[in-house]
Amino acid sequence: MNEQYTQDGPEARSIASVMPYFPFKGIPRFYDISGFLSLPSTFQRIVDIFVSRYGGLEIDVVAGMDARGFVLGPPIALGMKKKFIMIRKKGKMPNCVSSGEYDCEYGKRGGMCIQKHALSAGERVLIIDDLVATGGTLSAGIQCVKLLGGVVVECACVVELKMFIDPPEGSGMPNRTKLFEEQGMGDVKVWGLISEDILVNEAKLPEGYVDDGEEH
Secondary structure (H helix, E strand, O other): OOHHHOOOOHHHHHHHOOOOEEEEOOEEEEEOOHHHHOOHHHHHHHHHHHHHHHOOOOOOEEEEEOOOHHHHHHHHHHHHOOEEEEEEEOOOOOOEEEOOOEEEOOEEEOOEEEEOOOOOOOOEEEEEEEEEOOOHHHHHHHHHHHHOOOEEEEEEEEEEOHHHOOOOOOOOOOOHHHHHHHOOOOOOOEEEEEEHHHOOOEOOOOOOOOOOOOOO
């Protein structure tokens, strides 16, 4: 693979420079993808990177996770000339099957849903989201695909927080590797273009901004 398209490579560093972080919902560093969404040339570069990485693989379907996967997934699917499907939060679509509940960095969540006709058994799926942290949301998406007999080729995100991949015992941090193994998903790989190591762009917030730790 082209060296510039590896995690934290030259292209990733350029993109990271326009992605600010700020405190949000009790998380000290919330990484905001609107930084590159407002820059068409940068957004296009991200799409091109994902199409380059996955376009030559045997993939039938691109699936986007609710909600920012709905922004990234469709242009990637179009670039690969593959169909796009949505994996949504409960109660958003009719005729669905649902994963179990899951934990994410914000707390416990209800299951994710996929429409019963979205996939055929054996179809090979690329799951897209903006960021993977603890892996809880992605694990729910993988469950949805498996419920319909699909095969997850890989999960791909713009940002992968490496701190959750396999943190030290006793750290108290969620362990994504163990989560996937416990749920029978240890064979599913996750790839991210950018890690927290190069996301150093602190947002300049308005005077008086306070993160109250609540969802709005």
